[in-house]
Amino acid sequence: MNDRPDSLADAPLGRESAYPEQYDAGLLYPIERAVNRAPLGIEEGTLPFVGEDEWHAFELSWLNARGKPIVAVARFRLPATSPRLIESKSWKLYLNGFNQSRFDSTEQVIRVLEHDLSEAAGAPVGVEIFGVDDSALTPRALPGESIDDLDIEISDYTPSAEHLAVGVEIVEETLHSHLLKSNCPVTGQPDWGSVMIRYRGPKLDREGLLRYLVGYRQHQDFHEHCVEHIFTDLMAKAGPERLLVLARYVRRGGLDISPWRATPGERPPSPLRLARQ
Numbered sequence: 001m002n003d004r005p006d007s008l009a010d011a012p013l014g015r016e017s018a019y020p021e022q023y024d025a026g027l028l029y030p031i032e033r034a035v036n037r038a039p040l041g042i043e044e045g046t047l048p049f050v051g052e053d054e055w056h057a058f059e060l061s062w063l064n065a066r067g068k069p070i071v072a073v074a075r076f077r078l079p080a081t082s083p084r085l086i087e088s089k090s091w092k093l094y095l096n097g098f099n100q101s102r103f104d105s106t107e108q109v110i111r112v113l114e115h116d117l118s119e120a121a122g123a124p125v126g127v128e129i130f131g132v133d134d135s136a137l138t139p140r141a142l143p144g145e146s147i148d149d150l151d152i153e154i155s156d157y158t159p160s161a162e163h164l165a166v167g168v169e170i171v172e173e174t175l176h177s178h179l180l181k182s183n184c185p186v187t188g189q190p191d192w193g194s195v196m197i198r199y200r201g202p203k204l205d206r207e208g209l210l211r212y213l214v215g216y217r218q219h220q221d222f223h224e225h226c227v228e229h230i231f232t233d234l235m236a237k238a239g240p241e242r243l244l245v246l247a248r249y250v251r252r253g254g255l256d257i258s259p260w261r262a263t264p265g266e267r268p269p270s271p272l273r274l275a276r277q
Contacts, residue, residue, distance in 0.1 A: 023097035025116040029090035033083060036225040040232045044083075049231055051080035051261035053224050055091075056273065059254030060129070062098040062109055069099075072106070073137055074113065075128040075271065080261060082123035085224050089186065092253045139275040142196050142248070144174030147206045154214050159229060163212040164237040166202035172242075174198040175206070177213050178276075180247060183220045191223060193249035194274055195230065198266075201240025223249050223257045231261040242266055250276045 034044050042048065055076040062070055078085065094116070103109045110127045117125040130136055156163070180193040195213060197204075212233070216226055231245045246260040246268050256277045260268045 021097070021100055023094065023101045023112070025094065025119070027090055027094040027097065028116065028120040029087045030084035030120045030122070031087055031222075033085055033224070036221065037228065040229060042228070042232065047081065048235065049080065049228070049261040050264050050266070051227075051259065053078040053080070053085065054258040054260070054271065056251070056256050056258075056277065057091075057095055057254060058251060058256075059092075060095055060098065063100065063102045065102060065104050067102065070106070071132060073130045073132055073134070075130065076113075076117060077126040078117070078121050079123050079125075080224075080259075082121040082125075084120065084122050085222065086117065086120050087186065088255050088257065089253065092255055095254075136271070137273060139277070140272045142176040142194055142272075142274065143269055144176045144196060144198065146177065147175050147210050148177050148179055150207055150210050152207050152210060154211055156211065156215055157217040159215045159219055159233070160212065161233040161237050163208045163215065164233060165205040165208045166238045167205065169203045170201060171203045172200040173203075175204070175209065177210060179210070179214055180216060180226075182216045182223070182226050183218065185220045185222060188220065189252070191249055191252065192276065193223070193247050194276070195227075195248075196244075196246045197230075197234070198242075198244040198246075199234070199238070199240040200242040202238055204234075204238060223247060224259045227259040227261050235263075244268060248272075248274050248277060 057074040060072050060074045064070055106129055110129060113127045114125060174196065176194060176196040178194045180195045182191050183189065184191055227245055227247045231243065234243060242263050244260065244262040244266045248258045249256055
């Protein structure tokens with residue numbers, strides 16, 4: 001049974017919605033990040049990380065000035081410092097409204113998207129639009145070493161930092177797993193993803209790390225907050241000098257979400273899209 005958070009009580013999400021005939025910025029449903037950050041001990045204005053939420057929209061289309069359809073893929077970047085995230089179903093409904101709306105140019109579409117999304121998020125949102133055959137969209141593999149082949153027994157499917165352990169050796173390494181799964185807090189539907197962890201600090205016990213990541217399997221939360229949860233647990237338990245946590249979630253409804261959080265000065269690899277996205 002899905003427990004709908006109080007912050008979503010009035011949202012038109014997970015319910016039957018009329019297909020929008022024209023674009024309408026009012027369809028966007030922003031959610032305060034502070035609500036989910038508070039249980040992690042993150043206070044507003046004192047973020048322990050830098051980062052972005054990178055989105056791809058694979059079902060973007062509009063009409064040009066003569067009524068001819070244009071199809072494209074959009075990449076959006078919301079800063080982690082924005083006070084609000086935007087719920088994905090409302091984002092999809094908003095983008096659907098572009099399908100029968102006329103625009104004079106791609107540049108006009110970008111300006112409209114930047115304005116509306118920035119207003120909803122409360123901070124500037126970056127927008128790029130690509131042709132569907134653009135090489136920038138070619139799938140690639142996550143860097144680093146996979147920990148998925150570890151032969152371990154798992155019985156706990158809720159996040160527990162107690163699984164995390166470190167040794168005395170100081171290392172610099174990049175690890176990744178494709179076994180990440182969490183559940184949507186709105187619909188309860190599964191959200192599949194991959195996660196990459198790059199750090200310098202006491203060496204993480206890999207079996208414990210994999211148990212910890214699999215622990216999100218029955219956890220209900222937004223993608224962005226799952227990444228922040230992982231980041232804060234790793235910082236508290238391992239105390240690395242540098243840390244980057246990057247998740248690439250499988251697309252749902254034509255949208256994928258790829259949040260990353262890092263210690264100041266760290267940056268993720270150049271934009272990459274995985275085969276499952």
